[in-house]
Amino acid sequence: MRTKHLLGLKGMDKQEIAGILDRAAYWEQSAAKVSDVLRGKFVANTFFENSTRTRFSFEMAEKRLGAEVLNFSSAESSVQKGESIYDTMRTLESIGIDAAVIRLKPTGVLQELAGKLNVALVNAGDGNNEHPTQALLDLYTMRKHFGDVKGLNVSIVGDILHSRVARSNLYGLTELGANVAFCAPDSMQAKELNAPYVTIDEALRADVVMMLRVQLERHDKGLIRSAEDYREQFGLTVERASRMQPHAIIMHPAPVNRGVEIDDELVECDRSKIFTQMAHGVPIRMAVIERVLS
Template sequence: MIRHLLSAADLDAGTATEVLDTAARMDEAIADREVKKLPTLRGRTVVNLFYEDSTRTRISFEAAAKRLSADVINFSAKGSSVSKGESLKDTALTLQAMGADAVVIRHPASGAPYQLAGWVNGSVLNAGDGTHEHPTQALLDAYTMRSRLGRVDGLSVAIVGDVLHSRVARSNVLLLSALGAKVTLVGPPTLLPLGIEDALASGTEVRYDLDEVLPGVDVVMMLRVQRERMEDAYFPSAREYTRRYGLDGARLRALPEHAIVMHPGPMNRGMEISPEVADSPRSTIVEQVANGVSVRMAVLYLLLGGAK
């Protein structure tokens, strides 16, 4: 098993499948128990080092570590020495001195987990770095696809919206392609990085017209789009964005019967996704949250437990 999880590219098909299989076993093991806890990581310390507010990701990792009986330390950039200007390196050395077995890091700067991995001995898990990657999100998305549709290999997946600023999109392109899915990126050209067709995984397709794409997909994954992007001239107005790229009831009905709708959250209801779609039975949004805990348990188990 790998030592760190910094990028979805760290996972080949075999390793990724091992993570998904392990997550499924975690689900079963927990379901059978009265006390929803496994003793696997007892005595190990997991630090959640969060330089960005992200309650949902942090509590998901926290729940995952606690269900494996690890000790969890939450280190938030707000109200800590970080806000007093301590460098990432000094923070890393501090965590190192405390004996962290794993550091889960969320950081606004792309690549920060790579640097952290050079400064600590424990495992580093990238929980989202800038506009780079968010590999456990891709794993939980793949897990959700597998549990809903039975497989990832051969699926046609459309990822729609602000790909340029999306770490979720980058990790998903890498992981889903490795697992044999066909990924199509859809959005206004301003939000699709130039050359992304070949930059991450060969076979990635780029399309500008959502309506042309929808009838042929098994999965449509909507990305959060910040309204403020229009101030930087990425699109003229929120209304126009929604009209061209928002997933509403009419577009939902254009999807094949079996197709599912995903969103990494938090949603901008009314912007990229209409309430009708978000709350429809074909939406997996709440399931994704639940699967996030299982997948993160699997990753922590494989990175930490596997090493012992």
């Protein structure tokens, strides 16, 4: 372990990634519902941005490890009185937490906090930068299904420009030897990322087709004409899914806009791993929390 923090997958080597995946497999197979591995440790879930899956998944992971959990909501905190994120985190550090799981909208703030605080930080999503534990559970899902990630062809379809999930998956997948291709409208492409862009028909030929949530709030900014137009051009429809390879799987980080980026009938179809991904979030986050506090 190079650092007590988990800020992102960029720069993390394959041995370290594999170590987390292996430990997650251990926790998934563990018969014990609750362990005492982190007894006496205090973890604060500090979410300055709304979340359902990620926050509850982390809380479940922490409690299964035996940690004491503090849940922070910015809507009920002094942040509403003008307190800075830094001062809020320094307050939590001062009262004795050992680690903080943090999600925030500004990009770059998490890295600054890591350099100033003496508690372990876990990135639960920062701006448009990274979402490392989501990518780790995606990698875990692929490895468990196919046996190995190396050599897989993975298509990531959607709003790449604003997606922290796409970035973390790109870094983790390429480090493990997978081939990543993006598919997105011109207005949603991130040219600085090192992956080719393909058409939706080409994207369907992959072993894994990962759809990203369409952020419908971006309609006002003109990035997409309408939800209906997006579905027609880039959505995973039943017809398009019928052209996927027989062994291929469908993934999505959720929340899902049913009938926009993916048809309702496909969300829980046989080849969909969407809810399987969610289930894998707990053992992955157990491995991550254990890692930063051990």
